[in-house]
Amino acid sequence: MKYGLLVLSWALTCTMPAAAQREADVALAQAKDWYEHLDVERALPLLRDMISPAWPYGLTPEQRATAAEYMGAFFVLSDVRDSALFYFRAAIEAVPLTDLDPQRFTPAQVALFHDARRQVLAVAFRPILASRIAPSTGPASFTAFTTHEADLTVVLRGGTVPRQLFQGVSDGLREVRWDGLDAAGTLVESGRYEIVATAASRVFPHSDSARLFIDVRREGPHPRDTLPDLVQGDLLPERYSAASTRRDIATGAGVAAAVLAIAAVVPNDGVGKDHLAGASVVAGTALVTGIVAALTHRRNAPLPANVAVNATARLARHAENARIRRSNADRLARTVLVITPVSGWAP
Amino acid sequence: MSRLRERWLCVILPIVPWPAHAQAGFSAGARAAVLTHRLDDSAGRSRAEGLVSGVVLELRLERGAEFALTATTGSLDGSGQPSDDRDLTEVSARAGVRVASWLVLDAGAARRSYRTPQGRQLWTIGSVGAEVHVPFVGTAAHALLRGALLPLVSVNGLPRPTLALQTAAGVSYRFGVLSASLRYELERVDFPARTTPRRLEQLSGVAVGLSIGLSGVDR
Numbered sequence: 318m319k320y321g322l323l324v325l326s327w328a329l330t331c332t333m334p335a336a337a338q339r340e341a342d343v344a345l346a347q348a349k350d351w352y353e354h355l356d357v358e359r360a361l362p363l364l365r366d367m368i369s370p371a372w373p374y375g376l377t378p379e380q381r382a383t384a385a386e387y388m389g390a391f392f393v394l395s396d397v398r399d400s401a402l403f404y405f406r407a408a409i410e411a412v413p414l415t416d417l418d419p420q421r422f423t424p425a426q427v428a429l430f431h432d433a434r435r436q437v438l439a440v441a442f443r444p445i446l447a448s449r450i451a452p453s454t455g456p457a458s459f460t461a462f463t464t465h466e467a468d469l470t471v472v473l474r475g476g477t478v479p480r481q482l483f484q485g486v487s488d489g490l491r492e493v494r495w496d497g498l499d500a501a502g503t504l505v506e507s508g509r510y511e512i513v514a515t516a517a518s519r520v521f522p523h524s525d526s527a528r529l530f531i532d533v534r535r536e537g538p539h540p541r542d543t544l545p546d547l548v549q550g551d552l553l554p555e556r557y558s559a560a561s562t563r564r565d566i567a568t569g570a571g572v573a574a575a576v577l578a579i580a581a582v583v584p585n586d587g588v589g590k591d592h593l594a595g596a597s598v599v600a601g602t603a604l605v606t607g608i609v610a611a612l613t614h615r616r617n618a619p620l621p622a623n624v625a626v627n628a629t630a631r632l633a634r635h636a637e638n639a640r641i642r643r644s645n646a647d648r649l650a651r652t653v654l655v656i657t658p659v660s661g662w663a664p
Numbered sequence: 665m666s667r668l669r670e671r672w673l674c675v676i677l678p679i680v681p682w683p684a685h686a687q688a689g690f691s692a693g694a695r696a697a698v699l700t701h702r703l704d705d706s707a708g709r710s711r712a713e714g715l716v717s718g719v720v721l722e723l724r725l726e727r728g729a730e731f732a733l734t735a736t737t738g739s740l741d742g743s744g745q746p747s748d749d750r751d752l753t754e755v756s757a758r759a760g761v762r763v764a765s766w767l768v769l770d771a772g773a774a775r776r777s778y779r780t781p782q783g784r785q786l787w788t789i790g791s792v793g794a795e796v797h798v799p800f801v802g803t804a805a806h807a808l809l810r811g812a813l814l815p816l817v818s819v820n821g822l823p824r825p826t827l828a829l830q831t832a833a834g835v836s837y838r839f840g841v842l843s844a845s846l847r848y849e850l851e852r853v854d855f856p857a858r859t860t861p862r863r864l865e866q867l868s869g870v871a872v873g874l875s876i877g878l879s880g881v882d883r
Contacts, residue, residue: 551765553799553801554801557801561801562801564801565801568798568800568807569800569807571807572807572808572809572833572834572835575809575833576834576848579832579833579848579850580848580850580868583829583831583850584702584850584866584868585704585852585854585864585866587704587709587862587864588702588703588704588864589709589711595698595700595848595868595869595870596848598846598870599833599835599846599870600848602834602835602846603833606800606805606807606835606837607800607807610801610805614801620801622804633726
């Protein structure tokens, strides 16, 4: 019983928004019908109820915008301009992309709606559909919208550095293209990205912003990382130093010690220790090599042989990275970005 | 021993190690070593010493891979005991990869023959090891250290050894396309006392190598 009630309440919770939307749709259809028949006495109270906070069923932004549009249209017909502007602005604020259909509304209503747009700054993105783009097939396209002339900036966020996709004056619809690259000029990685449009009105001091979230998935071969630059540990010293003198002596002594240790420690006692004559010759040679190498040092004197070896190593690394970059360019040309909107629409 | 001189061809493990600054390419060289073979078995201790020599072919790729083929042969004199005389012949191959400018990891296989008045003994050896090259600053010399385990040692008539390893240390020099090396090497193999009495073998000595780069570019 207890679980039955829980299931019932859960089902009601899930179905309530849909039912409320249907109620609002029915009421809105009724109001439109009354509007078509110029039945102001019945339509106006219904629309006012729908917009008021007391409306029990809730409204989607689109339903609220439609209700406000018809309210404004009624007031235009009644020649109450200020109220008409008020509701038209409410409609635009609810859904910036809303517009009056010239086939259904009078030129006066459409003109006043356009006036209302100049009094409200709102920016929005048109809903987008899933798309696939590739460097070889062309960029993705997004449409931003401002209600009137404004300074518009569109930025892609999600990478390490935001990339500006558009900056300039815009009025109405503005197509913004994106080639799939980030601020560094490389194809973006798979992940969630945010496109932010910010508008500053050129009519009055007001600004607005809108966001569009997209998921990007890369399809195709992954690029290879380039090799890091050669650092000190990878290269030979290019000048003598006091440390190199000590190092050479230590290296020679180390080899000498290793040779003697091999001869003295590694053999099995059963076969008898190796006589150390041969080992001593090698150990002495290693020690002398270290001492001679150290004695030939002049501090800070260049080491031409090492400089040449390092230069060759750097050139080889440079050539290898160039080869990797060429390979990556080829891989990039075969990579496709699959773009899907996160919520299907953007405010 | 004369037979050994006729069978001069063999290949052995790292004889002339590549210094870190060596050329990528192909090289050929020669090796000579004064080796001492020591043996302790049921017959007591024995010792044989002599000179072995051979050739070395090496190939280095620019991406760090290295391959070596070595062939050596020689006679070890039993110092007055003819029964201790033995002829040594060895053929080996090694493949390595340079994982750092100073470190090479390698694996190899060798086939060795000891011919004595009593008969012929064949060894099959598999090795895994590492070789360190440390340059002397500003000179064309390098210090060398090598250690290898011999996980596979198969000798006819003998059980698997309980311990088998190779070690070496020395220096190498480079003069243009020529490379030379001097190193002390020691191989120790301990066979257990099971069906046969305990048997301990050791091969050690001083090896000199000389090689010439036949093709390739400076790394």
